[in-house]
Amino acid sequence: MVLLLAVVVSGAVSRMLPVAVPTPLVQIALGFVVGLATHLRVALDPELFMLLFLPPLLFLDGWRIPKDALFKDLSTVFELALGLVLLTVVGMGFLIHWMIPAMPLAVAFALAAVISPTDPIAVSAIAARVPIPKRMMHILEGESLLNDASGLVCLRVAIAAALTGSFSATGAALNFLWMAGAGIFVGVALTLAVTRTKAWVSRRFGEETGSQILISVLIPFGAYLIAEHVHASGILAAVAAGVTMSFAEISRQALAVTRMRRNSVWDTIQFAANGMIFVLLGEQLPEILSGLDQTVALTGHASPWWLALYVAAIMAGLAALRFGWVWVSFRITLLRRAPGRETGSSPPWRLVAAMSFAGVRGAITLAGVLTLPMVMGNGTPFPGRELAIFLATGVILSSLVLASIGLPLLLRGLTMPPEPSQQAAEDMARVAAAEAAIKTIERVQHALAEGRNDADVYAAAGARIMDGYRERIEGLSAGSDASQVARANEGIERELRLAAVRAERAEIMAIARERGLGSELAARLVRELDLLEVRYR
Incomplete structure (x- = not known):
């Protein structure tokens, strides 16, 4: 337990030091202190x-x-x-x-x-x-x-x-x-x-x-x-x-x-x-x-x-x-x-x-x-x-x-030989994934709406989701200038979404502190927002 505690402390100590000291050296130093200051010995x-x-x-x-x-x-x-x-x-x-x-x-x-x-x-x-x-x-x-x-x-x-x-x-x-x-x-x-x-x-x-x-x-x-x-x-x-x-x-x-x-x-x-x-x-x-x-x-x-x-x-x-x-x-x-x-x-x-x-x-x-x-x-x-x-x-x-x-x-300042860009392969994979998603949405939408009186609700929901995928395909399939603009807009949107997620989480925690939400429900909502933040990042 003492050694595990030293591992925990080492991360904080390495960040607190005014000069950059590698964490392994801090861990060795803490272990040395443990060996000197205690009678605990690991054979x-x-x-x-x-x-x-x-x-x-x-x-x-x-x-x-x-x-x-x-x-x-x-x-x-x-x-x-x-x-x-x-x-x-x-x-x-x-x-x-x-x-x-x-x-x-x-x-x-x-x-x-x-x-x-x-x-x-x-x-x-x-x-x-x-x-x-x-x-x-x-x-x-x-x-x-x-x-x-x-x-x-x-x-x-x-x-x-x-x-x-x-x-x-x-x-x-x-x-x-x-x-x-x-x-x-x-x-x-x-x-x-x-x-x-x-x-x-x-x-x-x-x-x-x-x-x-x-x-x-x-x-x-x-x-x-x-x-x-x-x-x-x-x-x-x-x-x-x-x-x-x-x-x-x-x-x-x-x-x-x-x-x-x-x-x-x-x-x-x-x-x-x-x-x-x-x-x-x-x-x-x-x-x-x-x-x-x-x-x-x-x-x-x-x-x-x-x-x-x-x-x-x-x-x-x-x-x-x-x-x-x-x-x-x-x-x-x-x-x-x-x-x-x-x-x-x-x-x-x-x-x-x-x-x-x-x-x-x-x-x-x-x-x-x-x-x-x-x-x-x-x-x-x-x-x-x-x-x-x-x-x-x-x-x-x-x-x-x-x-x-x-x-x-x-x-510092060392440059490795340039690597071939993977952007084209990434864009191609994203387009293929979006096209597969659209086909699946159409199939599932028709299956869910079959025989129902509110089929237009399913069609509208599917259309909204497919529009998002089509926008992604158009942005990735456009020329380089359009792609750069699309990626810039994506970065701006990501920052806005992150800010919104943080605000949502802070509000939910504030409500939970005031006993307006049960702990289980609050934990579930915070978990969903955490997953969203990880996705946007």
Whole structure:
């Protein structure tokens, strides 16, 4: 309860501060205060931590990410999510082992694996006041969905090598393919089976909103647990389930009220889970810092400043690898998409630098490093575990601070390559929808009025509604100038409607306060006005 309260307070505190401080940093600071000021301690069970937080968050990311934007830059996403992760694991693994010989090479690879995935939630929070260009954010989101899985698969391979003392490249490759392929299959199959069964039951027996929402919450946990049971990637299973859910929803639609309430539930889950992860990280800091003497002793030094130097060196290595890989990846992509482009053309350095700074580490890194086993197979302590946890924590904090300072500076005034306008497609879809509505209104109007003496009432009502749709079709089908005027008029009308809705709601609440309306009726009327306001906005 205290940690959840810290999540609630963090949102208000981040808005009250005179300077722009990312909410994750505020949450870490509040968690640190909780860890210092109270005797409450959360003993993090890594497997339970992964199960509670990662499946719903990754499922939601896969569900909500724009699929057309993801597929458009799929090659770039794969280059970052797979190639960069493997390069980071190998390059940083050897660098960490070279800097700290006391840390076995397999453990160094494990640490490199957990610091390779990025966290788009932290990036979006950092850039809240300097919005990230949409295309850039879509690439970062797609990268994070895949590099979470690839990084954690590399982590498992490294832990197995540390525990057994042997490593097989062929075995590691086969293990990677099994974990990835089986994880994706489990996520897709489970989601399709559940959504089809749900749709069949809803068609025959009706739809109950609460059950529908609960099913959507259970799917990522089911996919994760089944995949883990067959030794596949539960992370990829949750991601695949989310992506499949978005396609399944198109063909098997839920009721409008179910979608609205489900979105509210998932927004709350996302806010609480993301906040709890960073608050928990802050809450663990006092215990991590209390063992600095023993941790630095593992490196063969006495001064804790050596740990800061190691974190700085790791950050520099990560930045160099990411900057170089992003530059090469973007250059290859630009040349591939424009064969006639002049030789020597390259992506803008600010864009490459912004993508490099956007490589913020967060929840996956914390969850991954906590999964390092406590002991070896023979019962001896796992070598370098506390040091790995401290270094990973230092990387998370450093990347958040550096990105919060550098990313807004790099993004300010940065323009991405122009995107083709979607206005024509939107207008076409609106016209088609309006025409379908007119045909349906005519059919329903005749069916309702058949055999009735007041058929003219139905005809007049249908005509009024169809006139509104015809005006929409005429405005969208006209020339560009007429369309712009129509959209301007629409904006003016929207502002007037919003003002009217606010006045209605204020009056209803005033009547309810004076006991002129019952609470149930007042709540229903306010709910209707809230839905109207959401629609107009």
